[in-house]
Amino acid sequence: MxxxxxxxxxxxxxxxxxxxxxxxxxxxxxxxxxxxxxxxxxxxxxxxxxxxxxxxxxxxxxxxxxxxxxxxxxxxxxxxxxxxxxxxxxxxxxxxxxxxxxxxxxxxxxxxxxxxxxxxxxxxxxxxxxxxxxxxxxxxxxxxxxxxxxxxxxxxxxxxxxxxxxxxxxTKQEQQVALVQERNRLARDLHDSVNQLLFSVTLTARGGIEMTEQPEVKGTFKEIQYLTQEALTEMRALIWQLRPRGLETGIIEGLKGYGDILGLTLNIQVKGVINLPAKIEETLFRIAQEALNNIRKHSGVLKAEIYVTVTSTDVLLVVKDEGCGFHMKDLRMLPSIGLQSMKDRANSVSGTVDWVTEANKGTEILVRLPY
CATH class of the missing domain: 3.30.450.40 (GAF domain)
Structure with a gap:
């Protein structure tokens, strides 16, 4: 002392x-x-x-x-x-x-x-x-x-x-700029290599289907084409997450662009003026991305509703689908749906994420972030 x-x-x-x-x-x-x-x-x-x-x-x-x-x-x-x-x-x-x-x-x-x-x-x-x-x-x-x-x-x-x-x-701003630059570099590399390779495999499988008359071989090529197309969609979504196009014009346009990549039809409704701090906007965007990924992979439907409400103290996000839903006990057994990732992102800015879901009755994700 x-x-x-x-x-x-x-x-x-x-x-x-x-x-x-x-x-x-x-x-x-x-x-x-x-x-x-x-x-x-x-x-x-x-x-x-x-x-x-x-x-x-x-x-x-x-x-x-x-x-x-x-x-x-x-x-x-x-x-x-x-x-x-x-x-x-x-x-x-x-x-x-x-x-x-x-x-x-x-x-x-x-x-x-x-x-x-x-x-x-x-x-x-x-x-x-x-x-x-x-x-x-x-x-x-x-x-x-x-x-x-x-x-x-x-x-x-x-x-x-x-x-x-x-x-x-x-210093933190410089680190953020460096992170964005690294994301952009990785996105370019993935697009130029893996993305193009998958596209080539898809074309090859399509050609194989047309070249053979044997049902079993045709079926194999169709399966290859389907799996490659799914992988291509996943890769494009990953590239878009790393370097989102449209986010610079606002989170709503960004979500519409991401929905298009996934092949989802989105009905987006907004209440209030969206003028959020950059960290809050990115956190909200990333949580919504994860929710849309879940809908495409697990819900069995290709439609979703998004509600964004901005108050003087909080921004509220609801992502809703009418798909197959889950029992809550099943949610804890499905790490691939990224629920913990969403919670961690929300917690990092003192926010919360909750779920309302039931088998065959759809899923509703509710996000609240203070700003």
């Missing part, structure tokens, strides 16, 4: 070194927060990320009092407060003392005897240039107000953290 008398220059140096070394966002923020508390009079702290729509996320916290930490930091996770409101309104420009904090007040009400308790805190925006990411809050027991020098130090640390956040976000 470092001394609380660690000089400001030494502290800023240690925090800068940590920020430069870390590559994972939450681990970086947690480490920086810990070093800040170890080297200053600040005793506890927490960091909110605040999205473009004003939605807050508790991304890191350190040494919280029991009142704030109880029930999975309920008082920090939910509700509103002055500092977040001022941040959303663009009124919070520098480190400031918060005279009244609704979150702390509500948390302290849950405790009958308050001794050495947090009652006030300081806040500072985390930003890089004009790009804002969230808030760093710090507090100390029995401290109503921090001095100007302490707030100036807080601003210096916030500047460092904001720059590090921007660096990690840029």
């Amino acid at each position: 470092h001394s609380k008398e660690l000089s400001n220059i030494e502290l800023l140096k240690e925090i800068a070194e940590l920020l430069n070394e870390e590559t994972e966002m939450e681990q970086m923020l947690q480490g920086a927060l810990r070093k800040l508390l170890e080297g200053t009079i600040f005793e506890t702290g927490w960091i909110f990320f605040i999205g473009e729509k004003g939605k807050q996320e508790l991304i890191a916290h350190e040494n919280l009092p029991n009142t704030l930490e109880q029930n999975n930091c309920r008082h920090l996770q939910k509700g509103g407060c002055w500092c977040v409101s001022r941040f959303r309104n663009g009124e919070l420009k520098k480190a400031s003392n918060i005279i009244e904090c609704q979150r702390i007040e509500n948390a302290n009400k849950t405790k009958e005897v308050i001794e050495e308790e947090i009652t006030h805190h300081a806040t500072v925006p985390l930003q890089s240039g004009q790009e804002r990411f969230g808030l760093l809050n710090v507090a100390t027991a029995n401290t109503v107000r921090f001095e100007d020098g302490e707030l100036a130090l807080l601003e210096s640390v916030a500047f460092q953290i904001g720059s590090a956040i921007k660096r990690i976000l840029l």
